[in-house]
Amino acid sequence: MAEEVSSLILQPELDSLTTDAKASADFSKETAELIPKSEALAKAGRLNEALDELMLLEKKTRQASDGVSSTKLVQLMLRLQREAGEWEKLNGSITLMSKKRGQLKRVIVDMVQLAMKWIEETPSHKEKLKLITTLSSVTEGKIFVEVERSRVVKKLAEIKEAEGDIESASQLLQDVQVETFGAMDRREKAEYILEQMRLVLARREYVRCQIIAKKINPKLLEAEDFQDIKRKFYELLIQMHIEETQSYQQSAGKGREVKLKHEQATDDGSQLDSARYLEISKSFYAIFETPSVKSGDWKNVLECYIIYLLLASFTNEQKDLLNKVSTLEQKRLEQLDHFKQLVSDFLKSELISWPLKYEADLRNHAVFTDSPHAGGDLRWNLFKKRVGQHDLMVISKYYTRITLDRLASLLTLSRTETEAEIAELVTSRFLQAKIDRPSGIVVFGGRDESTDRLNIWSSDIKRILDLTEESSKLVEKERMIHSAKLKKTK
Template identity: 50%
Template structure:
């Protein structure tokens, strides 16, 4: 417990000033007024010297308010006279003074950041950013300001085409550890990091950065726009990995956003992409479960999209789906199967054909225990080699139990019977027969008793 208290005290000393020993507010106000008159008369250096004398007294007495006002006024006088070299010099000099108070440094940095758009030239703006970066470096109480400066500098570099440099700058700042930064601003900063690493095709680092955002945070009402942005970035990441199931889940998260559901155009777009990427995912139990839930939960919305409702029904029913599909041209025109906004549209169209073939194989497995390879290829409308390849892939994925006899050109569906399990199967069959015999005897006895009772009554 004592160690925790000591640790808290040390942290507090890094972010707060000691208690003021003396109040210099009146003397500071008088000095600022007199310095303003001297500066108006062109005697800026005298005004600065007068301010620094009182600033030193306030600093030594830990009067943060007065020291801050005097330090800021010094910088302001140089800025108003357009003496930018002096602004840079004193902006670096004042924070380095012995015992300088944190409030003074914070106020000077925040004030100087407001001048970034008033520098008059991009070169001077970059110099001021560099000066502020040097001032804020290593100071925990201005870590938020430093992060904003880095973000601004990264934006300038990106505008010049230096995307790699911009991404590296942003990665150096770990905003997830900043306690003073607002949670929305923190999330926006992390999303900017993700955007820049995606721009340089660094997908591994994008996945690492995405772990810094808690998905539960994105469910807040004021985070809806950030949630859409986050999952849009994750779609690009999972596409690079070729994981269409995760891509589908990302679009479902976008579809589940209240602001998206309020717009018919938005929810139709996200729901269509969710369904198409779900169909491109491997044919396993998870995919089938999600398809059934989509048909059940969003039935009314699917009714407004007849084409996609028909495709969903085709994949859920135990019937062979024809290829090419009757609505193939209309479906192929969808942006999921185009090169923009996501590259690889033609590959995804080929993958859809592959999933339909695999679906058809699973349907055939429901109705046949043995079928000729030639006949199976004919049903699937593919070559024998492709039929064999897709069947083998499903067997390896354990989606279908089958055995291919290549010399005989036959495919046998169903699990191989285990010899050790046969006695158990026989035992169950015998038990069923005995149960039926016992039940039949009971019914016969019941009928005899009923017939005997009727005979007595007569």
């Protein structure tokens, strides 16, 4: 309702920008007579003479706001120049006609649309670039040809990209705010935004890519005719998160040389990357939920979803998603080698023995290779870390104190690696533990605050009083029953 009201308010202003005044005279008869005459002059090699006569009548039709006749005359001018191979004159005529005083909007729209059809017919790359540049200049700042301008700019960006100038191509598309175009088809608009995302990713501008991605409404992607666009959109998001993670890991690797004391805590950038891995897994699940994928090649997508979900840090959300896939996709998991067991292992409160029984098959999965995304070895090391952290969380449920050597043995890690894993989980607040290095003992569980201890004491007192009250009631009940029986016997 609000959109309808706003459109009614803005309609008068928009009409003045997109429509022409009513015609004050009709030049259709004069136009019909001049067209064959001009064509004959052009065939006789007298192109300039034909153009002069057409421009004289065009001026009259323009001043009279006769859009139909004016459009026919302007289009004929351009057509005659194209047939004569005068591409330089054609570009000049397009610019000249668009700058004429009081030029009709209909004429500009039809002229631009006609010239756009000839872009691929230009005799050389140079002429093609000139025509595209001319159309881009003519349509700039004109709301009634915003869709045409976006298409012309896209062609220009394609040329720049082919020449290797990714920066210029990306900047050209970013300058076009297609999300505000009401006349553009929603599918074309979505494809345009995806192209913006792709070029921005090519420049490794990850923050800008996230901003552009928000221009697409996720609800729109659920439409039946948007399944291919939905898949491409989430594939770009996956690429963005993986490349951003890879970029951080490389910078973190360089930082180790300077910050040695934080070497283990920042290894693989796991703390900061966990959120990205969770987003990657969600993107894979969104692709998996696409009907065309569920009825087709869904196995690899579901496998990637599970692996990236396990690479994320241990949180309530991650555990909920694991339980969800284990329950809802139980039949599909049975068709995936080892993945049902993998999900089950991480959900159970049991130790996962390393190396895994199915380690060889899992190690060869695409996620743990450098194709299609680099960083397979880092992801494998992080997966091994997650297995160790899972085992550490399980041990903390059954032990309050344990020697560091015994803990390292259970985790199949060295003492140094075990300390690093404990430190990371404690820093992330997923685990409460302390390490007594001199005695080599790990104590699980945090120190109770005074308020917590007071609450526990208060709860215990309340429970004792409740039990006492309940017991007294039962004793009184038995006493009354016994007294009643004695009275009956007397």
